[in-house]
Every structure is written in C-alpha cells, then in structure tokens.
Amino acid sequence: MLAIRLARLEPVHPDDLAVAATAWHLRGDRQQTMALLLEALRLDPLHGVAAKGLAAQGPPLSADIMRALLWHAETDPDAAQALIKHALSANQPLAYVTGRCIHCVVPPGTWELTVRWRQMVLVQSRMAASDQARLAALPIPDGLRGIADPVVSANGVDLVSGPIDASWLSAPRLTAIVEPGIKARWIVQAMDLACPSRPVTLLLRDGDRVLSRHIISPRPTGSPALAALATKVADVPALAIDPPADAVCPGLFFELTGEPVTVPGVVGTDDGIVDIVVPVYGDLEATKACFNALLTRSPGTAMRILAIDDASPDERISRFLDGLAAAGKLVLIRNPGNLGFVRSVNIGMAQHPGRDVVLLNADTLVSDGWLGRLRAAAHRDADTGTVTPWSNDATICSYPAANASTALASVDIDALNRLAGQYLAGQVLDIPTAVGFCMYIRRDCLARVGWFDADAFGTGYGEENDFCLRAAAAGWRHRMALDLFVGHVGSASFSTGKQARIDAALAILEQRYPGYQADINTFIAADPLRLARRRLDLAQLGGQGSPRPALVLCAQLGGGTDRFIDQLVKDRGKGGQDVLILRPAQPEAGHPTLRLEAPDAPHLTNLIYDAGTELDDLRADLRHLGVTGAELHHPAQMSGDLLSRLAGWFPYRAHIHDYGWICPRINLLDGDWNYCGEPETAQCEVCVATHGDLLGIDRSVTAWRDLTRQVLQGAQTVGCSSHDTANRMRRYVPTAHFQVAPAETARPAPPSPALPVRRPGEALRIVVPGAIGPPKGYGLLLDCARDAAERNLPLLFLILGYSMDDDALADTGRVFMTGRYKEEEAPALLAELRPHAALLPSVWPETWCYALTHVMDAGLPVAAFDLGAQAERLRMAGGGLLLPAGLPAKALNDALLAAFPPQ
Incomplete structure (x- = not known):
C-alpha cells in the first residue's frame, strides 16, 4: 500500500x-x-x-x-x-x-x-x-x-x-564546501570542477578505516543550474553526513583522488614518525638525486617517505618510483591525472592524521641529520606551526645570497649543513611565512588551520603563504631552523606562464591579507638573518685553514687604485699569503657599513658590519681570522673618526693613490677642473666650500689634514709610486716614512713595432688612452676636437677606451672611441688604430697612470703636461713631449701638429 x-x-x-x-x-x-x-x-x-x-x-x-x-x-x-x-x-x-x-x-x-x-x-x-x-x-x-x-x-x-x-577523462579538480550542522553533523556540497556533470564520491574515514561512502550528484541534466556548476559549487545539492560518536579522528576524503575534504580539528595518534611528502612530476635526474639523498642520508629521526606521482609524463620517472616502492623504500601514490602540486600535497598530508609532515620538493637535496633538526626546532615551543631551513634557493631563507638564488652546483650542501649544525646549533628565528621547498608542519597546527587551498592555488605558488597567514591568525608562529641547510635546484628564470601564475597568486594573497607584501618587504629590509649569514661566512672563511695576516682597507674606487690592489692580492697569493679586504660603503638607511671580502672566496658576501655598532665584533672576527697587520689605501667613504679607529687596531702601512689624504676634491683640481697649484689651506677651504667636497669628509680641510697627518705619521711606511708624489705629500706630512716604488714591476721592454709614418696630406692620428673624465682632461680634449673641426686641422683623436660623454666627442667628427677593453687587448687595439703619437691630457699631477704604460710599451712618442708622475716617467724614459700645464686647446693642437709633422 x-x-x-x-x-x-x-x-x-x-x-x-x-x-x-x-x-x-x-x-x-x-x-x-x-x-x-x-x-x-x-x-x-x-x-x-x-x-x-x-x-x-x-x-x-x-x-x-x-x-x-x-x-x-x-x-x-x-x-x-x-x-x-x-x-x-x-x-x-x-x-x-x-x-x-x-x-x-x-x-x-x-x-x-x-x-x-x-x-x-x-x-x-x-x-x-x-x-x-x-x-x-x-x-x-x-x-x-x-x-x-x-x-x-x-x-x-x-x-x-x-x-x-x-x-x-580530464584530470579531476575536486572541491567541496563543508558547513557544521546540528551536533557533529556535516552539511557537505562537492563537485568536480573539471567534470561538473558527473557525481563525486566521498569517503568518511576514521584513520585508515572507511566508515561510510557517500555520493553527491549534480541536479538532473534539465536543471538550469547545471550550466553554472563549473563555477558555483553552492548549486550542488547538499548532503548531511554524521560521523559516528566513537570515531577518534573522522575525516572526509574524495574517493577518486584521496584528497582530504575537511580537517576535523582533532589529532590522531602520533607514532613518532614524520611523513615526508614528495610530489613528483618532471626532471628525472633531480628526482633521482632527491630520493637518493633521502634514502642514504641519516635523517636523525624516524620517517616515512610518501612519493606522489602526479601523472608524470616521463615514463622513466614512473618506473623509477615503482622500483623504490617495490623495494619497500617508500609509499607510492599515483594520481588519476595531473592534479597539481597543491592537491598532491594535500593527499600526502592526509595519509596519517597523527603525524607531523614535511613537504619536500622533488628537486631538493638533504644531508645527514636534517629531519631531526627540523623536528627539534618544530617542537621547541608549543606555538611553532612550521619550520623552514636554509637553502641556496629559498627566497627569504636563502644563503649564501640574501633573498636571491644561488646555483646548486656552486654550493657544497653537506659542508654548509655541517657548518650550520656546528655554529648555529639549536638556533631558530621567527619568519613571516614558511617557504614551501622544504616545509615542516606540525600536525596540531595542520588540524586546526586546515588543508592548503587547492581551489585558489591549485597550479602551485602562494599556497604555503596562504596557509601560514591563516595559521598566524590562529596564533601559530613560523620559524626558521638556522642549524640546517637543504639544497634546492629551484629555477633561475620564469616562463611567461609561470610568472603570470605568480602574479595571480600574489594578487590573491594581497586581497585576502592586505599588507602581506609590505610585511615581507619590512622583514627583508630589517634582515634579521644578517648575523646568521655572516656567521656562516665566517665559519667557511675560518675553515679554509691558513691565517690571513694582511688586511687591506680601501673603498671600491675603480681605475688605477683597484688595479693596484688586485695586483697586490695576486702577489701575496703567489707567496702563500691570502689577503682580506675591508671596504667602507656609502651609508644605507643612515647606517654606514663595512664589508669584509676574501678575494679567493668571492661567494662570501655576508661579512657586512654596521660601522656604528659592530666595530668590536669586526675587530674580534679579524683577530680570529689571523689578521696581524693592515694597509690603508684610501680614506674615501670613511668618516675621520672611523679612519682613526681602524688605524689603531693593527700595525699598518699606508699608500698614496691620489691626493684624497689632503684634498677633499681628491685630485688637487679647482672648480674649473684645472690644477690648483696647491695654495695655502685658507684658499683650499674656500675652494671646497665653493666647488664641493668630492671625498665627503666630515670636517674642515684644516681638521682633515690634521687627522690624516696623524694617520700617515703613524704608518710604518707610506708607499708612493713616484718621487713626485712623495715630494708633494712630504710638504704636508714631513715626518711620515715615505717609500717610493713603481706601481708596476719592471718588465722586459716589448719589441717596438714599426710605427706608421705620417705621409704628406695625411691626418695626424693621436691616441688618447684611458677612461677620460674631467681629471683626465675630458674638457680639454673636447675643446681640442672642436678646434680641429672649426679650423679643419689634419688631426684625429683616437680614444683607447671611453669617456664620460662619448656622444659629445663623436659629434665633432674628430674623435673615435674603442670602448672598454681588457688589459691584454691593448696591444692589438693599438695595432688596429695605427696612431702616429699619443696624448695624455691629464690635468692633475698623476701618482702613476697605468694608461701611460700601454702607449709607452707600444713605442709611441707621448705628449703630456709637465706635471706629476706622468712627466717624471716620461723623463726617466728619455723622451716625450712635455707641455706647460694649463695650455689651451688651440695651442695644444698647434703643438701636436708641430711636434709630429708629415715625413
């Protein structure tokens, strides 16, 4: 009935x-x-x-x-x-x-x-x-x-x-909405975004035990709501599910993929094992290296490896994983199609509801003790939710480069992991978000916060940040384990598609968490990892064995000064004595810094000290590295107080590369870029006040000379590359111990090439060597070129190098530039230029001038002003055309044409 x-x-x-x-x-x-x-x-x-x-x-x-x-x-x-x-x-x-x-x-x-x-x-x-x-x-x-x-x-x-x-047949994109009902009931709506017209099956599980099976179907085909299913899961009929009262850790899972739907907020039994979840898709060699390291390096605590084969298109990867699974070395889960990184991670994290998990990229390399250190950091404090280690490519957790990637091949993962474990043992630091390449998640945090958001971040990128921000809102902290280093192949560049996904993910994060990117930028600017990176650099430097007794103090200035120091480093290295270079830098955010460099270890870029607050740390580190003496090469970018303090740490020698020790304009040039003649100090005060302080001293010229006089007097020796330089400096510091030695060691004279002969009617080709700026006579050279053009003189200037404004010179039609060149290229370039003579238009008394060496070695007759080391060297060589300083352009052109007539 x-x-x-x-x-x-x-x-x-x-x-x-x-x-x-x-x-x-x-x-x-x-x-x-x-x-x-x-x-x-x-x-x-x-x-x-x-x-x-x-x-x-x-x-x-x-x-x-x-x-x-x-x-x-x-x-x-x-x-x-x-x-x-x-x-x-x-x-x-x-x-x-x-x-x-x-x-x-x-x-x-x-x-x-x-x-x-x-x-x-x-x-x-x-x-x-x-x-x-x-x-x-x-x-x-x-x-x-x-x-x-x-x-x-x-x-x-x-x-x-x-x-x-x-x-x-498409790869599933399952999604669900779960709302709490009366008592323990769940009201569930679920669908497959990739195939909205077919039903989906949910499993209610208690741990590994399946309690019940539930099918949720879309409305009948004739329903007008069906067309909207792909975007509106709310249109799917709801299903009520009642977990049994005796269930210990009930959870919902999609039957097709194994993806978890909800986190019930309770934690299963912890058996002391950590699940290592490794989604795998491509890059066979990186994948093999990753699993080889996982299986051969001692983790330091119990683990189970879960490999998620995300429908890899490379059959070799699938066979490789099958072999490891058959040997019992890992648990293999194979997705029914490419689900993406985020869904694969969720599947792995849901396998055991009581265990902590580590999300590990398949292009990482672990070292001995890695998991034990991660777990210890995670359980040091009750509110720690996630832990991330150092890596060569881990954004804010990167080392050796800060916030930048370093190629995996250029770092020694095992060595760095040992140093981190030794020198930063047990240390952790709060970070704003974990980094997903190697991310330890405590199970109680995961149970409270929920799974990664696969709907919003399914293609990968941003999912761990979203999780971490949700966790932080719930009171969990994110830590970095400073005593652990994990290698990461990473990606040196982004495709257009990948960058688009990154931009989209960042936009979602900023929409959900306004100010997120600003918080990251604040963390980067504050750089709380700076001291830890410096400690690792020092550990590497100290571990190289030999002491470094010599400290060279000089800013990065370019030109002859840097060339002199480069040669000094090479010479010391040949003698088995490594050198350290201490470079002052311009203030950043109001804080002047000092950067310690090891020329034989250029990758150690974190030896940076605050010149105001960390000088004691710097001095202690220098002594630990074996420094016993110093060389002061230039006072640029240092305050007087800093210069005096650094000079008092070790016995030292000084060197004169220009006149910054006595002249805040560095080259003894007035406001018109002419040699000033070295007047009384009172005139120098007026000159600097009127035309500017190029050195950036923090006091008057008189006070500066008083300070540098004390520094130079305290030096064991003051090196000068020419007698002219020593004699000039002796007038200001008469009691200093000046020592003259050429900047370049004597070498056999190269065979003099046959010089081109200037024929009647042929233009005179004058080569001008170097990087031509105001001190090197740029203004004079421009006037000479313009005069040659206006008077239609048979005169061409060939710059072996470049100038401060190549276009202005080229516009005259009388100047040609080779551009930048390497030192070893100079002879060949000169042979191509076929100059008749050379001109050194420097308007200041040079202390050496490397550019002069090139043209002298070529056997060219050289014209220069009778001033400084350039004149001294030409006299010693027994030749050259020495012209009176201050000669105007017209007179200089006439002198050149007269000195080098056609033959």
Whole structure:
C-alpha cells in the first residue's frame, strides 16, 4: 500500500517511483516494476536506481538506460557491473570511464581495440584469443585529457556506447564546501570542477578505516543550474553526513583522488614518525638525486617517505618510483591525472592524521641529520606551526645570497649543513611565512588551520603563504631552523606562464591579507638573518685553514687604485699569503657599513658590519681570522673618526693613490677642473666650500689634514709610486716614512713595432688612452676636437677606451672611441688604430697612470703636461713631449701638429 501511495504523490518524484518499483518487484509484478522505473528514468534521465533496476530486468539495454549507467560508472560500482554484465550477455565489447581512464570489457575471443580522436589513433591494444571475458584499460595521452572526446572501436566497429565526453577523462579538480550542522553533523556540497556533470564520491574515514561512502550528484541534466556548476559549487545539492560518536579522528576524503575534504580539528595518534611528502612530476635526474639523498642520508629521526606521482609524463620517472616502492623504500601514490602540486600535497598530508609532515620538493637535496633538526626546532615551543631551513634557493631563507638564488652546483650542501649544525646549533628565528621547498608542519597546527587551498592555488605558488597567514591568525608562529641547510635546484628564470601564475597568486594573497607584501618587504629590509649569514661566512672563511695576516682597507674606487690592489692580492697569493679586504660603503638607511671580502672566496658576501655598532665584533672576527697587520689605501667613504679607529687596531702601512689624504676634491683640481697649484689651506677651504667636497669628509680641510697627518705619521711606511708624489705629500706630512716604488714591476721592454709614418696630406692620428673624465682632461680634449673641426686641422683623436660623454666627442667628427677593453687587448687595439703619437691630457699631477704604460710599451712618442708622475716617467724614459700645464686647446693642437709633422 505504501508503494502505491508513493507512486501517486503529486508532484511525482523519480525517487518515490523507484521505491514503489522496488515494492512491486518484491511482489513479483515485472510489468508494474518496469513501468515505474521507465517513468522515473523519464523524469530524471540520469537516475541511477532506475537505470540499474531496468538493467537488472535483462537485455537488451536501451540507449537511455546505457547513458545513465555510463554516467554513474565513475562513482557506482554496481552501475559499472551492470554495464559489464550487459556486454557479456550481448557478446559485444563495451567501454565506460572510471578513474578518469577508459575501460573496455570484451567477451571471449580475439579483439583489436582502438581509441581514436578525429583522424588520430590514440591507443591500440590487441587482445589474443581467449575463452575468458577480459577488462582492458585504455589510457589516452595526458596532453589530450579534457580535450579529446574519443571513440572506441573493437575489430574496426565503433562501440554502441558512442563518443566519450572529453570532460569525463580530464584530470579531476575536486572541491567541496563543508558547513557544521546540528551536533557533529556535516552539511557537505562537492563537485568536480573539471567534470561538473558527473557525481563525486566521498569517503568518511576514521584513520585508515572507511566508515561510510557517500555520493553527491549534480541536479538532473534539465536543471538550469547545471550550466553554472563549473563555477558555483553552492548549486550542488547538499548532503548531511554524521560521523559516528566513537570515531577518534573522522575525516572526509574524495574517493577518486584521496584528497582530504575537511580537517576535523582533532589529532590522531602520533607514532613518532614524520611523513615526508614528495610530489613528483618532471626532471628525472633531480628526482633521482632527491630520493637518493633521502634514502642514504641519516635523517636523525624516524620517517616515512610518501612519493606522489602526479601523472608524470616521463615514463622513466614512473618506473623509477615503482622500483623504490617495490623495494619497500617508500609509499607510492599515483594520481588519476595531473592534479597539481597543491592537491598532491594535500593527499600526502592526509595519509596519517597523527603525524607531523614535511613537504619536500622533488628537486631538493638533504644531508645527514636534517629531519631531526627540523623536528627539534618544530617542537621547541608549543606555538611553532612550521619550520623552514636554509637553502641556496629559498627566497627569504636563502644563503649564501640574501633573498636571491644561488646555483646548486656552486654550493657544497653537506659542508654548509655541517657548518650550520656546528655554529648555529639549536638556533631558530621567527619568519613571516614558511617557504614551501622544504616545509615542516606540525600536525596540531595542520588540524586546526586546515588543508592548503587547492581551489585558489591549485597550479602551485602562494599556497604555503596562504596557509601560514591563516595559521598566524590562529596564533601559530613560523620559524626558521638556522642549524640546517637543504639544497634546492629551484629555477633561475620564469616562463611567461609561470610568472603570470605568480602574479595571480600574489594578487590573491594581497586581497585576502592586505599588507602581506609590505610585511615581507619590512622583514627583508630589517634582515634579521644578517648575523646568521655572516656567521656562516665566517665559519667557511675560518675553515679554509691558513691565517690571513694582511688586511687591506680601501673603498671600491675603480681605475688605477683597484688595479693596484688586485695586483697586490695576486702577489701575496703567489707567496702563500691570502689577503682580506675591508671596504667602507656609502651609508644605507643612515647606517654606514663595512664589508669584509676574501678575494679567493668571492661567494662570501655576508661579512657586512654596521660601522656604528659592530666595530668590536669586526675587530674580534679579524683577530680570529689571523689578521696581524693592515694597509690603508684610501680614506674615501670613511668618516675621520672611523679612519682613526681602524688605524689603531693593527700595525699598518699606508699608500698614496691620489691626493684624497689632503684634498677633499681628491685630485688637487679647482672648480674649473684645472690644477690648483696647491695654495695655502685658507684658499683650499674656500675652494671646497665653493666647488664641493668630492671625498665627503666630515670636517674642515684644516681638521682633515690634521687627522690624516696623524694617520700617515703613524704608518710604518707610506708607499708612493713616484718621487713626485712623495715630494708633494712630504710638504704636508714631513715626518711620515715615505717609500717610493713603481706601481708596476719592471718588465722586459716589448719589441717596438714599426710605427706608421705620417705621409704628406695625411691626418695626424693621436691616441688618447684611458677612461677620460674631467681629471683626465675630458674638457680639454673636447675643446681640442672642436678646434680641429672649426679650423679643419689634419688631426684625429683616437680614444683607447671611453669617456664620460662619448656622444659629445663623436659629434665633432674628430674623435673615435674603442670602448672598454681588457688589459691584454691593448696591444692589438693599438695595432688596429695605427696612431702616429699619443696624448695624455691629464690635468692633475698623476701618482702613476697605468694608461701611460700601454702607449709607452707600444713605442709611441707621448705628449703630456709637465706635471706629476706622468712627466717624471716620461723623463726617466728619455723622451716625450712635455707641455706647460694649463695650455689651451688651440695651442695644444698647434703643438701636436708641430711636434709630429708629415715625413
């Protein structure tokens, strides 16, 4: 009677008809059963109970029944069995889709199965003669998932199931909304964004035990809401799920992928093992190296490796993982299609609800003790949620370069890990977010905060930041384990597509957490990791064995000064004595700094000290490195107080490279860039006040000279490259111990090439060597070029190098520049230029001048002003055209043409 009443209810509902049909079936009335089931299927063309009931009545199956069974085969094993039974009874193959793969059931016999799309054959499978029915899997290429709607044929005949919907084969993108109901009830809506027209199955599990299975189906095909399913999960019917009261750690999972749906807020039993979750997709060699390190390096605590094969397109990777899994070295989970990094991570994290987890990229390299140090850092404080180690490529956790990647091949992972463990043992530091390449997550934090947001960050990037910000809002802290280093291959560059994903993720983060990027920038600017990076640099430097007794103090100035120091470093190195260089830098954010460099270890870039607050630390570190003496090469970028203090640490020598020791304008040049003649100090005060202090001293000229006089007097020796320099400086510091030695060691004179002969009517080609700025006579050279053009003089200037304004010189039509060159290229360039003579237009008394060496070695006659080391060197060489200082351009041009006439 109840069945009859259900069938008569208005409006008629297919579920009521299906229940009524069951009652009539039990009473043995096949006709009434069939009528009710057919009506139910008419009202809901995808009604599973009706379709299965009709199929149970026996063949043949109509197209409508088969369509409904095919639709349910993904989630309903009974529907799949009905299809299989039909194929066998009808003695014809039939294809259906489960697990995002085409399955074909074939009766006994010999079969040739083909999957084709348009004109392409995607899969071919030959099944030899057999008297048994068989089931064949026909996976299509991953690149065509969600694109191809293939047709399956058997022995050349298309199967009656027809073309397969492309979305049924696409990689799943499962999503769900879970709301709390009355008491412990969950109200759940779920769907597959990649295939919104098919149902999804949820498993209610308590640990590894499956408690119940639930299917959530979209509304019938005729529903207007169906078109919106791809974007609105809220349109999916809700399902109430009641976890049993005795469940210890209940959770919901998608059956198809194993992805977790909810975190119940309780933690399972911790067995002391840490799950290492490694999603794998590409890069075979990096993947092999990663697992080799995991399996051969002592982790320092118990672990289980979970490899998630995210449908890798490289069959070699799949075979490699199969081999490790078969040997019992890891647990392998293979996704039904490429789910992406975030979904793969969620699957791995959900495997054991009681364990902490480490998310590890498949392009990382671990060293001995790595996991034990991570776990210790994670459990040092009760509110620690995540822990991240150092790496060569880990954004804010990077070393040796701060906030920048360093190629893995250029760092020694094991050595750095040992140093970190030795010199930063047990140290942790708060960071604003974990970095996902190697991220330890405590289970209690994960249980409270929830899984990574795969819907928003499914393609990867930003998911760990979102998790960390949610965790921070819940009171969890994120730490960095300073005693651990993990290598990371990373990526040196981004494709356009990848950069677009990064930009999109950052936009989501900024929308969800306003000020997030500003907080990261604040952390970077404050750089709380600076001292730890410096400690690691010092550990590396100190571990190289030999002491470094010599400290060279000089700013990075370029030109001859840097060349002199480079040669000094080479000479000391040849003698087995490594050198340290201390370079003052311009103030950053109001804080002057000092940077310690080891020329033989240029990768150690973190030896930076605050000149105001860390000088005692610097002095202690220098003594620890074996420094016993210093060389002061230039006072640039140092305050007087800093210069005096540094000079008092060790016995020292000084060197004169220019006149910055006595002249704040450095080169003894006035405001018109002419040699000042070295007047009384009172005039110097006026000059500096009027034309500017290029050295940046913090006192008057008088006070500066008083200070530098004391420094130079205290030096064991004051090196000068020329007698002219020593004599000039002696007037200001008469009691200093000056010592003259050429800046370049004497070398055999090169064979003098045959100089080009200037023929009548040929322009005089004058080479000008060096980097030509105001002290080197740029203004004078420009005037000479303009004068040559105006008077149409047979005169060309060839700059072996470059100038401060090449365009202005080139516009005269009388100047040609070679551009920057290497020292060893000078002879060849001079041979190409074929100059008749050389001009050194420096307007200040040089202390040496390396550019002069090039033209002298070439055997060229040289013209220069009778001033400074340039004049001294030309006299000692027994030649050259020495001109009076201050000679104007017109007179200089006339002198050159007169000195080097045609022959």
